Amino acid sequence: xxxxxxxxxxxxxxxxxxxxxxxxxxxxxxxxxxxxxxxxxxxxxxxxxxxxxxxxxxxxxxxxxxxxxxxxxxxxxxxxxxxxxxxxxxxxxxxxxxxxxxxxxxxxxxxxxxxxxxxxxxxxxxxxxxxxxxxxxxxxxxxxxxxxxxxxxxxxxxxxxxxxxxxxxxxxxxxxxxxxxxxxxxxxxxxxxxxxxxxxxxxxxxxxxxxxxxxxxxxxxxxxxxxxxxxxxxxxxxxxxxxxxxxxxxxxxxxxxxxxxxxxxxxxxxxxxxxxxxxxxxxxxxxxxxxxxxxxxxxxxxxxxxxxxxx
Numbered sequence: 117x118x119x120x121x122x123x124x125x126x127x128x129x130x131x132x133x134x135x136x137x138x139x140x141x142x143x144x145x146x147x148x149x150x151x152x153x154x155x156x157x158x159x160x161x162x163x164x165x166x167x168x169x170x171x172x173x174x175x176x177x178x179x180x181x182x183x184x185x186x187x188x189x190x191x192x193x194x195x196x197x198x199x200x201x202x203x204x205x206x207x208x209x210x211x212x213x214x215x216x217x218x219x220x221x222x223x224x225x226x227x228x229x230x231x232x233x234x235x236x237x238x239x240x241x242x243x244x245x246x247x248x249x250x251x252x253x254x255x256x257x258x259x260x261x262x263x264x265x266x267x268x269x270x271x272x273x274x275x276x277x278x279x280x281x282x283x284x285x286x287x288x289x290x291x292x293x294x295x296x297x298x299x300x301x302x303x304x305x306x307x308x309x310x311x312x313x314x315x316x317x318x319x320x321x322x323x324x325x326x327x328x329x330x331x332x333x334x335x336x337x338x339x340x341x342x343x344x345x346x347x348x349x350x351x352x353x354x355x356x357x358x359x360x361x362x363x364x365x366x367x368x369x370x371x372x373x374x375x376x377x378x379x380x381x382x383x384x385x386x387x388x389x390x391x392x393x394x395x396x397x398x399x400x401x402x403x404x405x406x407x408x409x410x411x412x413x414x415x416x417x418x419x420x421x422x423x424x425x426x427x
Contacts, residue, residue, distance in 0.1 A: 153183035160192060169196050187216045191223060198226070203233040214246075221251035225260065232264060240264055255284045262294050274298040289318035293325050305332050323352040327359055334362065339370035350387075357398040360388040361405075375419040378412060385409050 160175035176193040179186050194209030207230035213223045228243030241264060247257050262278035265271075275298040282291050296311030309332060315325040330345035346363035353359060364384035371377035385405055392398035392405070 150183050153179045153186050153189070156182060157186065157189050157192075160189070164192070164196065169200065172196060185216055187213050187220070187223075190216070191226070194226060194230070198230060198233075203230050206230045207234065219250055221247040221254050221257075224250065225254065225257050228257070228260060232260070235267075237264060237268055255281055259288070259291055262291065266294055266297065269301070271298045271301045275302075287318060289315045289322055289325075292318065293322065293328075296325065296328060300328060300332060305336065308332060321352055323349055323356070323359075326352065327356075327362075330359075330362055330366070334366055339366045342366040343370060355391055355395075357388065357392045357395050357401075360384070360391050361401065364388050375423070378416045378419060382409060382412050382416070385412070 156175045156179035160172040160179065163169075163172035163175060173193060173196055176189045176196070179189040180193070183189070190209045190213035194206045194213065197203075197209065198206035207227065210223055210227040210230055213220070214227055217223060224243050224247035228240045228247065231237075231240035231243060241261070244257050244261050244264070247254055258277045258281040262274050262281060265274040265277065274294060278291055278295045278298065282288065282295060285291070292311045292315035296308045296315060299305070299308035299311060309329065312325045312329045312332075315322055316329075319325075326345045326349040330342045330349060333339070333342035333345060343363060343366040346359055346366060349359040350356065350363055364381070364387075367377075367384055368381045371381065385408065389402060389405055389409070392402050
């Protein structure tokens with residue numbers, strides 16, 4: 117009995133020591149100073165505003181060391197890493213911030229952008245949707261989702277989310293371009309044309325919208341309209357061989373039976389060749405177009421001979 121009593125007391129004592137030890141560990145987990153943490157944080161803010169990012173990083177890290185639950189320090193530090201292109205480190209910091217403050221939609225949005233930059237579409241989408249769970253009218257996140265679905269070629273989801281964004285913000289040319297792209301891919305050409313035109317209205321020198329409009333008109337066999345769009349596109353990007361190619365195709369198709377236009381057709385193909393010869397991606401097209409230009413020159417001679425015999 118005495119042996120059992122001693123054994124019971126010993127077990128109880130060990131249990132008390134164990135609990136006491138755990139309590140000591142728990143109480144010593146945070147040995148920092150919140151006031152020092154704030155001081156480091158404010159110093160980081162000042163340095164970041166002065167463009168001294170590397171020094172700001174050190175101050176924010178000191179703030180976190182003093183106060184491991186300092187959520188704003190994680191956010192600002194993550195933002196600096198994101199700015200510097202270190203998306204993996206930014207993601208870790210935003211992830212930690214989301215664990216400390218799960219009801220902050222900005223943290224989830226930034227976490228989603230960090231995953232997006234690393235092409236982790238699944239986690240990016242989860243984070244964006246979490247941001248919207250917290251704040252359903254977080255308009256910017258709808259655009260983020262639109263960009264994500266563009267990468268995934270999920271055109272219906274792109275349209276759904278970008279439409280929500282453009283309904284609230286009607287001054288974003290890129291959003292209207294993305295909306296047009298979604299409709300374009302689904303062959304809803306009227307809606308696509310409207311969206312592309314709105315994009316151009318907001319940014320008159322946006323190459324992609326002119327080029328995309330040219331593609332639609334070309335598919336609809338509206339060659340003159342396509343030509344006009346491609347002409348604007350090549351004026352904006354003179355080195356884009358695809359736009360030059362489509363410009364020449366649309367012009368030639370429109371005026372293929374017009375002897376007075378053949379010089380201009382040849383000129384457009386020669387411009388394409390000049391650009392294409394300097395681009396390895398266009399190499400496979402060059403020989404075929406050179407042969408085509410030779411044929412066009414023969415056709416021009418034929419037109420001239422025909423004109424001479426029938427003055």
